[in-house]
Amino acid sequence: MKVVSGQVMQLMDKRAIGEFGIPGLDLMERAGRGCADAIVETFGAGTGKRAVIVAGKGNNGGDGFVVSRLLSERGWDAPVLLLAAPEAIAGDAAANLARLSSGVVKSVPQGIAGERELFEGATVIVDALLGTGMKSEVSGIYGEAIDAINAAGVPVIAVDIPSGVDSATGKVLGRAVRADLTVTFALPKLGNILNPGAELCGRLVVADIGMPDAVVAEAEGVEFTDLPSAALLFRPRPATAHKGTGGHTLVVAGSTGKTGAAAMAANSALRAGAGLVTLAVPALLHPILEAKTTEAMTIPLGPGAKGYLQAGALPEIAAAAAVRDVVALGPGLGTAPSTVYLVHSLLAALRQPIVLDADALNAVAPDPSILLKRKGLITVLTPHPGEMARLINGSVPEVEEDRIGCARDFATRYQVHLILKGARSIIAAPDGRIAVNGSGNPGMASGGMGDVLTGVVAALIGQGYDPFTACRLGAFVHGFAADLLLETRGSQGMCATDVQEALPAAMDRIARTRGTHHVLDTDNTSQGE
Numbered sequence: 001m002k003v004v005s006g007q008v009m010q011l012m013d014k015r016a017i018g019e020f021g022i023p024g025l026d027l028m029e030r031a032g033r034g035c036a037d038a039i040v041e042t043f044g045a046g047t048g049k050r051a052v053i054v055a056g057k058g059n060n061g062g063d064g065f066v067v068s069r070l071l072s073e074r075g076w077d078a079p080v081l082l083l084a085a086p087e088a089i090a091g092d093a094a095a096n097l098a099r100l101s102s103g104v105v106k107s108v109p110q111g112i113a114g115e116r117e118l119f120e121g122a123t124v125i126v127d128a129l130l131g132t133g134m135k136s137e138v139s140g141i142y143g144e145a146i147d148a149i150n151a152a153g154v155p156v157i158a159v160d161i162p163s164g165v166d167s168a169t170g171k172v173l174g175r176a177v178r179a180d181l182t183v184t185f186a187l188p189k190l191g192n193i194l195n196p197g198a199e200l201c202g203r204l205v206v207a208d209i210g211m212p213d214a215v216v217a218e219a220e221g222v223e224f225t226d227l228p229s230a231a232l233l234f235r236p237r238p239a240t241a242h243k244g245t246g247g248h249t250l251v252v253a254g255s256t257g258k259t260g261a262a263a264m265a266a267n268s269a270l271r272a273g274a275g276l277v278t279l280a281v282p283a284l285l286h287p288i289l290e291a292k293t294t295e296a297m298t299i300p301l302g303p304g305a306k307g308y309l310q311a312g313a314l315p316e317i318a319a320a321a322a323v324r325d326v327v328a329l330g331p332g333l334g335t336a337p338s339t340v341y342l343v344h345s346l347l348a349a350l351r352q353p354i355v356l357d358a359d360a361l362n363a364v365a366p367d368p369s370i371l372l373k374r375k376g377l378i379t380v381l382t383p384h385p386g387e388m389a390r391l392i393n394g395s396v397p398e399v400e401e402d403r404i405g406c407a408r409d410f411a412t413r414y415q416v417h418l419i420l421k422g423a424r425s426i427i428a429a430p431d432g433r434i435a436v437n438g439s440g441n442p443g444m445a446s447g448g449m450g451d452v453l454t455g456v457v458a459a460l461i462g463q464g465y466d467p468f469t470a471c472r473l474g475a476f477v478h479g480f481a482a483d484l485l486l487e488t489r490g491s492q493g494m495c496a497t498d499v500q501e502a503l504p505a506a507m508d509r510i511a512r513t514r515g516t517h518h519v520l521d522t523d524n525t526s527q528g529e
Ligand SMILES: NC(=O)C1=CN([C@@H]2O[C@H](COP(=O)(O)OP(=O)(O)OC[C@H]3O[C@@H](n4cnc5c(N)ncnc54)[C@H](O)[C@@H]3O)[C@@H](O)[C@H]2O)[C@@H](O)CC1
Pocket: 010, 013, 014, 024, 027, 028, 029, 031, 056, 057, 058, 059, 060, 061, 062, 063, 129, 130, 131, 132, 133, 134, 135, 136, 137, 138, 139, 142, 159, 160, 161, 185, 209
């Protein structure tokens, strides 16, 4: 599903009105109806129900006026608190204000401090203060209103986006409404899917406001991977499948104390559908990995009694890689200088697709330009924010400040695919395409999860998925396996091997979801695909 910034959505609104002749009033009517429908669906018929609409002076407030009118028609009591003088309202919003019955609107240009009793006993508060037109930090009467909404102890429905959330970044500008449900229009905005905005939205519903398909198709945006989108990416196995169809993944991993990383990457590749997996490890650790793995084949690398890989292992690894479809490089490798040298040599020597993680990323970080030696080949990096910070010679806060920008800059500059991990992982392609992953939960904040992801992405590339799809689908499958575990086991104490074992069920659920509605999208099933 496509996701756009608020600014792009404003341009889309303009195109719909200017080029396609759709009256702005119609768009506003459908937006308000989408909200009113969601409210009635959630809270039921109107008798005795009261929605308090807190409206700002722009079109977000205009949507709120429509909500008031439509809820009144359905028997609700739907008073409006307008944080402006009625004369300050213009355009479509003014037209909708004029359609409200007398006594419904209370204009409070001085703020809502004296009006809080209106919230007492309300069924729901409708936040129609600020939408995509928010320009600056929220303060003054708008800030007080946001605080009052959050303090009321009443369910909150946000119109388009919780007021105070920047629709382009998901950041809170000063303060923001915490909503239980957000009804957004035509397409989600970036602020609806990026944290902290995503969390402040509560459940997200995308209402169809009749945006022309061409406007949606031509809008600049990013992809969001939810369950139905993942199902469209997923290719079920053909009936004639054999182990060759699943590809052969080579995992180069492990050092003393980190044999688990090697085992998880290999086993996760198998659980993600790799036909064959070979695990190449330091010879000293070979007996341990032989015991830890069953289906994976193993190669003991390098003579000598070192518990880590050394530069001399290059020819053996290159020979092994030459007859495999993809190489996963990094889990548990350690940072011995000879291992770092080996990683550099492998990057220059191997022609196969490589998925780099963990210590392989640390080996690259001092001089990422080594990645340019692989220009034209498939290279995937899967850094967490700490590894990403090292790759850009910056800090974690710098990475977190602009996760999309950071991932896109690195991917385009070094011509790699990249998964920047963390809640709502960002997937970036060398041509600048971006996807945001919609699966996963806080239970995944434990060691080894990255090794599982590496195995999954490598296995998908081995199965013939193009690298961008492998990254999108891999990130989704990984998070979704963890989401399935929530249903039965909760998030506390979730282990990476639990996620590894849940991968087949996750992929099965994804396969069976084909053709169903977007998780976030109850009103509009296929826009943006
Ligand atoms: N034709 C359209 O453009 C449509 C717009 N729609 C709605 O319109 C919204 C956008 O409307 P607008 O562009 O009028 O913008 P908003 O209604 O989001 O807010 C703009 C108003 O708030 C003021 N403002 C901006 N930042 C502020 C701050 N930090 N503190 C206090 N006041 C601030 C601005 O000066 C302006 O008066 C969307 O989010 C959506 O809800 C929908 O009705 C669908 C159609």
